Ligand SMILES: [Zn+2]
Ligand SMILES: [Zn+2]
């Protein structure tokens with residue numbers, strides 16, 4: 001799968017049985033819908049995942065195309081934070097820009113966003129420590 | 134089971150000549166349709182050539198073609214160890230002297246088939262969806278069913294039938310395309326003479342009927358000799374695994390899956406353990422279905438409470454089917470050793486993790502597509518696609534720099 005921003009091939013990172021697509025070139029992150037479902041189905045079967053995203057029109061950021069279906073992604077607010085992510089209109093997954101990842105790593109998580117944030121913080125702990133220096 | 138193997142070889146011959154005759158008839162009629170004077174002979178000529186080519190190809194490369202058309206890729210043990218182990222177990226249990234080649238089809242829809250001309254070069258193909266939805270005991274049931282097709286020499290029949298069905302379907306499609314571009318009517322108006330007019334109308338109707346019914350006829354033909362085979366393979370699987378519930382659960386999961394098999398078509402559909410082209414509520418599809426109703430197969434397997442010998446299966450089949458019909462050949466029915474089903478495996482099924490099974494199946498597909506796997510010491514697994522062109526990859530968790538290549 002190619003990065004929606006710089007079109008370079010992305011690598012896949014697996015930690016605690018969840019996979020993340022990562023672009024080493026621009027540090028963007030793709031979370032596949034199937035992986036998000038896995039993350040949320042391990043112990044909580046309810047529809048917590050859907051509550052995480054609210055569609056927003058306030059963003060003027062450039063939007064990218066979904067790396068799976070090539071449809072233009074829609075801007076989505078992530079779990080009542082000021083994070084604006086790209087989400088595929090056909091629910092193939094969500095895209096975090098590099099800047100968005102940095103924001104993720106500093107956010108105080110509420111209960112439903114906790115899982116995604118915890119995963120990302122753990123996975124990118126080296127990148128984070130690098131930036132602190 | 135010798136008599137069964139003999140009878141299957143006989144049926145392969147009937148199928149071989151029957152389908153050939155149908156092909157020649159279609160060739161004659163289609164040829165006459167386009168050119169009443171000499172078209173029939175030309176049609177027959179091309180049909181015979183096509184039939185000979187197809188038979189040769191079927192025999193020498195039929196299974197390779199069917200596997201390629203289905204998008205199946207051959208795997209080794211390290212691609213999916215559990216699948217390999219299950220095939221090995223069932224191979225030993227069934228006593229086939231040859232190890233079938235194992236293939237995986239990258240498709241979320243769960244299904245499986247076996248192909249090959251002889252047991253020596255047989256192959257079993259399963260979808261990645263099958264691997265990610267079935268637990269070990271269910272997978273055993275499916276693999277045992279497919280191994281039984283190999284042991285019973287069903288695979289030659291299936292491979293031939295698949296190729297012939299493909300040819301007839303293709304010919305009727307070519308015919309319709311020709312009709313669409315108006316070739317037929319133009320030639321006919323030029324060459325028409327008064328006394329051939331009436332015969333021409335008959336040929337025209339016959340050609341249309343054959344173009345529509347040919348593929349269905351071929352499928353019915355196949356159905357006539359294939360239905361019993363599915364029951365028999367189920368019976369053999371129950372006996373091999375001694376756990377009929379495993380196959381019953383697997384069939385249920387396959388039937389209930391909401392995914393559609395992408396690579397399935399009219400030609401390959403009859404080979405699968407569950408027909409991937411089933412459409413609910415369609416009577417015609419029921420009629421030409423190459424498989425017995427799946428609910429009935431499950432019911433029979435679940436009713437095998439007393440024993441799992443061929444005799445038990447035959448008894449339960451008649452009980453559920455409501456009428457006497459021989460599914461199991463006589464020689465197998467004389468088997469006197471009672472084979473009791475294994476109980477209590479249901480508890481072990483609970484340790485099955487959907488996440489693990491899905492991860493394993495996805496990894497298998499990635500390995501098939503030449504991904505590189507790096508296990509970083511920090512616990513992160515890095516999977517690198519073949520088109521990744523950087524010389525190193527840095528683990529984002531611990532900062533380790535991994536050299537590639
Ligand atoms: Zn990128
Ligand atoms: Zn998409």
Ligand SMILES: [Zn+2]
Nearest residue numbers: 509511528531
């Ligand atoms: Zn690491």
